[in-house]
Amino acid sequence: MSRDAIRNAQCSCGQFRLTVRGDPEWVNMCNCYDCQRRSGSAFHIAGFFREEQVLENEGDRTLYRRPTNEGRTLDLEFCPVCGVSLLFRVKLRPGMVAIHAGCFADRDFPAPDKIWFAHRAHPWVVLPPGENMTPPPE
Numbered sequence: 361m362s363r364d365a366i367r368n369a370q371c372s373c374g375q376f377r378l379t380v381r382g383d384p385e386w387v388n389m390c391n392c393y394d395c396q397r398r399s400g401s402a403f404h405i406a407g408f409f410r411e412e413q414v415l416e417n418e419g420d421r422t423l424y425r426r427p428t429n430e431g432r433t434l435d436l437e438f439c440p441v442c443g444v445s446l447l448f449r450v451k452l453r454p455g456m457v458a459i460h461a462g463c464f465a466d467r468d469f470p471a472p473d474k475i476w477f478a479h480r481a482h483p484w485v486v487l488p489p490g491e492n493m494t495p496p497p498e
């Protein structure tokens with residue numbers, strides 16, 4: 361873990377970019393269908409940072425609000441040019457910003473330590489060790 365590491369995240373075209381200091385407080389891996397759709401991939405990974413860790417937050421973005429699996433709201437900010445979603449905020453976690461791990465393009469980014477909706481994971485996905493946050497299957 362590194363308190364002073366400087367990390368840069370950006371969208372695909374590079375106009376929406378963030379700089380953060382230090383490691384995320386935690387890293388979520390979510391296998392739910394909403395996250396599969398959002399990411400266009402088999403699961404989503406995001407690091408949760410305290411707002412004060414964000415040193416720079418630049419570029420145009422569009423807000424998309426959607427309900428969460430728990431019936432709350434999730435505010436996604438995505439690049440209006442290339443469509444990549446770089447971050448989101450949830451009401452449940454005031455003062456925190458979740459930044460999509462892939463946008464850092466950094467293989468040293470901390471591994472997920474909270475695993476959500478494991479029962480929605482594709483059968484070929486090998487889940488990393490971490491706290492199982494999965495609610496019981498419906």
Ligand SMILES: [Zn+2]
Binds near residue numbers: 372374375376442444
């Ligand atoms: Zn972009």
Ligand SMILES: [Zn+2]
Binds near residue numbers: 390396
């Ligand atoms: Zn999810």
